[in-house]
Amino acid sequence: MPLKLISSFISLFLRRGEDLVEQKESPAPITFSPTITIQGLWSKKDDLSDITTVKSSAESERWIAHQEQLLQIQNQAPLFDPNPTTDINDYELIETLVLKKSEIVKLKQVEHINSERQVLSQINFPFIVQLYCTFQNQMNLYMVQEYVIGGELFRHLRKAGRFTGDTARFYAAEIVLALEYLHSKDIIYRDLKPENILLDSRGYIKIADFGFAKKVQDRTWTLCGTPEYLAPEIIQSKGHSKSVDWWSLGILIFEMMAGHPPFYDDNHFGTYERILGGKVQYPGYFENAAKDLLKKLLVIDITRRLGNLKGGADDIKRHKWFRTTDWHGLLNKTVRAPIIPAHSNEYDTSNFEKYSEETSNEQPQGDPFRELFPDF
Structure with a gap:
């Protein structure tokens, strides 16, 4: 697979589907669908807090510039741009959930998002997805997690x-x-x-x-x-x-x-x-x-x-x-699984549905919701 940014991934971990409910009275379905974008990232395997990205197009370069700004704000390590001599085996594909804060607040899902972040930060188990880090800017929350190649x-x-x-x-x-x-x-x-x-x-x-x-x-x-x-x-x-x-x-x-x-x-x-x-x-x-x-x-x-x-x-x-x-x-994962997901390499995304990337020109004034997400 060519080295490229996967800019349209899958709405995977935060899909609060059509049939999810959260009420304290009679049960009825609600829809939770804040602006969600899944982005493909490359990261050093020995330091996943050093979030890294591979450039491939003007669109991805714009995304990289935006991500770099976010990381600088968060005092994260600088982005690393693999060059032709880089051994790609030193890197792995991870993914970022991008959640629009105004939508989370509007749909009254603040408690759920904070709870998810808190719970995932406390657990480490072979059969549970791993959360690497979280951060936020004025508009969005970001949750960086491992990429699970086989799909749902x-x-x-x-x-x-x-x-x-x-x-x-x-x-x-x-x-x-x-x-x-x-x-x-x-x-x-x-x-x-x-x-x-x-x-x-x-x-x-x-x-x-x-x-x-x-x-x-x-x-x-x-x-x-x-x-x-x-x-x-x-x-x-x-x-x-x-x-x-x-x-x-x-x-x-x-x-x-x-x-x-x-x-x-x-x-x-x-x-x-x-x-x-x-x-x-x-x-x-x-x-x-x-x-x-x-x-x-x-x-x-x-x-x-x-x-x-x-x-x-x-x-x-x-x-x-x-x-x-x-x-x-x-x-210990020594028992052979009954289904081995088909994939051409460890960066294959064919086991997921493709979702259009949502974009917004909204420029929030200040950061009115930052205090609602203190741990991001």
């Missing part, structure tokens, strides 16, 4: 129609380990779904989009998530904790093996009614062990929900559906 699990699932039990088990096991890690730090994820799970070059997962994640030691009452994946206690505003992630795991396992979530309805309120009804129709091809696990995860009574019992995540890991899972091998 959602895309691979739609291509396959549905996964075999073995394939679903592989991804479910990785998710169990990731949730176990997050819960050990008192972090609830709250937005598990195929769109938020990425695959790396070897086919292992990276959980992304932590806008709804929250550090909670007891319970929280905020209504947020994706309708088809909401746990009953969220819909009923009873207060919720880590148990909601195990409910979502059950929904995801079902969707991976069936090709659709168990409580889907054309109307969001119809979906909520089905969730509260708790009746699941299992396809005939589901193996008995899988159905047994799902029946223990998709339990309305949280005191009986697997993962939320005394044994915690270990109860799930010991379930008979996971009897063939090599947990240590999985964590």
